[in-house]
Amino acid sequence: MRIYRHNVAGETVTVYVPQDERDLERFRDWVLTARTRGPIALDTETTGLDVFGASYRLRTVQFGDEREAWVIHWERGGAFRTSALWALEVIERFRIHNAPFDWLVLDRHAGVSLESLAPRTVDTKLLAGLVDPRQPQEGGIGTGLKPLSAYYVDPTAPDTQGDLTAVFRSLGLTKATGWAGIDLDHPTYNLYAGLDVILTSRIAPVLAAELSRLGVRDVLVQYEHEIARICAVMQRKGMILDEDYVRTLSGLLRQEEDEYTKVAARYGVENVNSTRQIAEALIGMGETLTERTASGALKVDKAVLLALADMSMQWERLNTRTPNPLADAVLRSKRAGKWCTAYADTFLETVDESGRIHPFINSMQARTGRMSITRPALQTLPSSDQMVRRALLAEEGHVMVSTDFAAVEMRVLAALADVKRMKEAISTGQDLHDFTARLVFGEGFTKAHRKLCKGVGFGKVYGGGSATIARQTGAPMDDVQRAIAAYDRVYPEIKRASARWQREAYQSGMVHVSATGRRLPLDRDRTYAVVNYACQSAARDVLGQSMLNMEEAGLLDYMRLPIHDEVLCSVPANEAADIAREIERCMTFDLFGVPIEAEAEIGKRSWGSLYGADY
Structure with a gap:
């Protein structure tokens, strides 16, 4: 011994x-x-x-x-x-x-x-x-x-x-x-x-x-252990990797990275990771940079570059300015390189002997309890991507089914803050962003008005300020600030709930207790984030409860990944419609009088088929 x-x-x-x-x-x-x-x-x-x-x-x-x-x-x-x-x-x-x-x-x-x-x-x-x-x-x-x-x-x-x-x-x-x-x-x-x-x-x-x-409460402790177990079962099962496709994808991404690196070099940027070179070149092209890092350097991060390239955070065209070709090239070069390393190469490094990858699902990662997926970080893929998702396949004879909550963040906000008009719109089946734009701008509201109201709503949920909303929507700052003020007038309950939650947190050691009893510590200089934390935490627990419902319904063997507010499943093609309806049932319930609803989409064999891929 x-x-x-x-x-x-x-x-x-x-x-x-x-x-x-x-x-x-x-x-x-x-x-x-x-x-x-x-x-x-x-x-x-x-x-x-x-x-x-x-x-x-x-x-x-x-x-x-x-x-x-x-x-x-x-x-x-x-x-x-x-x-x-x-x-x-x-x-x-x-x-x-x-x-x-x-x-x-x-x-x-x-x-x-x-x-x-x-x-x-x-x-x-x-x-x-x-x-x-x-x-x-x-x-x-x-x-x-x-x-x-x-x-x-x-x-x-x-x-x-x-x-x-x-x-x-x-x-x-x-x-x-x-x-x-x-x-x-x-x-x-x-x-x-x-x-x-x-x-x-x-x-x-x-x-x-x-x-x-x-x-x-003990029930919350037990709940987290059950969610961890379900996530471990999904990780063990893994997902089939189309290895031939990934090898081709890796080459294409390296080619794209090289192509846009050369474009950036034509504007004097030899290294697309050099913030100094990028800032100097953009200023030389007539751009005005105002944001600075903590060290005082001009900021040229993804958010700044997307705005200059006239794109939203989801890489959608904003049509608010002429896209800057250097900003566009730097973004595309860096994205191609990141996707090659973080996804294609990681897929090939981690694929097991049976041709599967097993992404690690952390069931309780963020401060709010939100889940994360690492190696690879699949939850960071933009919502528009089909290229990377195309690499992951359902079982032989199966198809992919993605079931996503309908506007869950706004529904959770309406439920937690008891927002009367929001709850009315949801209960009568109206498009919430149309409804809000009508309240704010009248019957003649435009698509731009709708987009702005949607941005303000998500700003309330995710804690984004006027600058972030302006950047994401492409709207002028004055318009954003007026829309925020109008939003507060038509939905006054949100501001009142935020003030109440902050006041309660000050009285309880800077901690907000979520709807499920989760403790959410606040930062003293960012107490306004309480709305974000409350909504994100409740939305996460809505997803967690849905996963428990799915297991109880006998669907665990089909479940593959929880991605944000979506559950991805591999189901037999000949039973897809019936199973999709059952998944929807498991993800539909009432939250403080607000219906939480989900809609399933049936794809083809690859995850990418749900985003436009043809396989």
């Missing part, structure tokens, strides 16, 4: 690393005793993050409580694996930090299904996010094991990953290769593998007590 000791919060804790059958017998005795005392923390060490990669390996499985940890070398096989599998079966309750990752690792590489693990798991990362969803850079504690341990357990709690990275360098390994290349018996590797479960064991009861003190 290898034994390592360490000091945590003034106590000596012990990490055991079994070496033979006698040691494993001691481990099994410990499990039988420890499980009677309460939940046991569980963690894994692997060769990296790409769980579904062909060369990926599970190296260790570790179990622990507040004072002891056992690191079982799965990689050794034989009795080590048998003992780990036995423990995974007989332990009734687990504590895991970032449980979906370990669920998927053990499901894929140990044959222990996530369906068997999830009901027995409390995820301390989810608990932390419900206590305070902010990351350190936002003024929060963070949801990583290190900052949580330092805050709640011991300010000197070891930075396991940081220490191991230093070890990797000393061994001639990189951060990317170290997890696979470090010797299984390395003392630092084993010590910190064990310490992670000890720290998880210690923060779990503290977080549970904090949730109780703050009045966070």
Whole structure:
């Protein structure tokens, strides 16, 4: 037996690393005793993050409580694996930090299904996010094991990953290769593998007590665990990749990047990532740049360039000015390069042996609880894109079905703020943006008026000010400000709700409690964002409840991705119409008297077919 000791919060804790059958017998005795005392923390060490990669390996499985940890070398096989599998079966309750990752690792590489693990798991990362969803850079504690341990357990709690990275360098390994290349018996590797479960064991009861003190309901905690499980099931299933198409796409994107890089060079911009070169060239072309970065440099970010190129944030033509050819070229060059690297290349790097990619779905990412998808970040694709989406396919004999909520942000706003006129328009089936434009500009309103009112409405929901609305709609600033004032007159409840929510937040430690009981911390210099947080959080939970409804209806096997306010499914072509209606039913319900409705669109085999692709 290898034994390592360490000091945590003034106590000596012990990490055991079994070496033979006698040691494993001691481990099994410990499990039988420890499980009677309460939940046991569980963690894994692997060769990296790409769980579904062909060369990926599970190296260790570790179990622990507040004072002891056992690191079982799965990689050794034989009795080590048998003992780990036995423990995974007989332990009734687990504590895991970032449980979906370990669920998927053990499901894929140990044959222990996530369906068997999830009901027995409390995820301390989810608990932390419900206590305070902010990351350190936002003024929060963070949801990583290190900052949580330092805050709640011991300010000197070891930075396991940081220490191991230093070890990797000393061994001639990189951060990317170290997890696979470090010797299984390395003392630092084993010590910190064990310490992670000890720290998880210690923060779990503290977080549970904090949730109780703050009045966070148990039903919300359980709800988040259910959503995490559903997202893990979708990640495990993955999506079929059209690899031939992606290889062709990669080449086309590199060609497009090169083409527009050359256009930019004709205007004196040798490097499309050089803000100085771009700013100087634009000024030389007669453009006026007024916005500056925190360091004082002229700002030429995406928003500025889109306005100069006469495009909205969705890359739609605004027809408000002559497009600047340099701004257009820089945007297109950078987008092509980003799409090639972030999507096409990442698809090919992460595709598994069966031709599938498995994007990671973080079920509770943003401060508001909004979900995110990484590697690749599919939620960042513009709504008009078909090119990248064309790469992802439904099952053989299936078609893609996308079901999206109808104007969910505005409906949620109407429900939460009890906006009488909005609720009237929604209940009578009117187009809300037409209705608003009619109230603001009269019966003779134009398409431009409608677009402006829509922009103001989304500005209320997403927290955008007049400058952002002007940029997105192409309307002059004076027109935007007049429209905002008129919007406030016809929908006074929104402004009153914002003032009430801000006042309540000041009285409760700068925290707004959402409709579902989620705690949403506010920044003192941006309390007006409370409307945005309230609406975004409720819209996210509308999506989450819909996903639970879909599982209850037997649709989980068809579900592939939650994207913003949309659920993407792969369904048998000959049953598509019936299944689409059932999905719509699951995503339709009442929110404080406002009907939340969804509409399903049936495509062809590729996701891109829902955006205009022909396959």
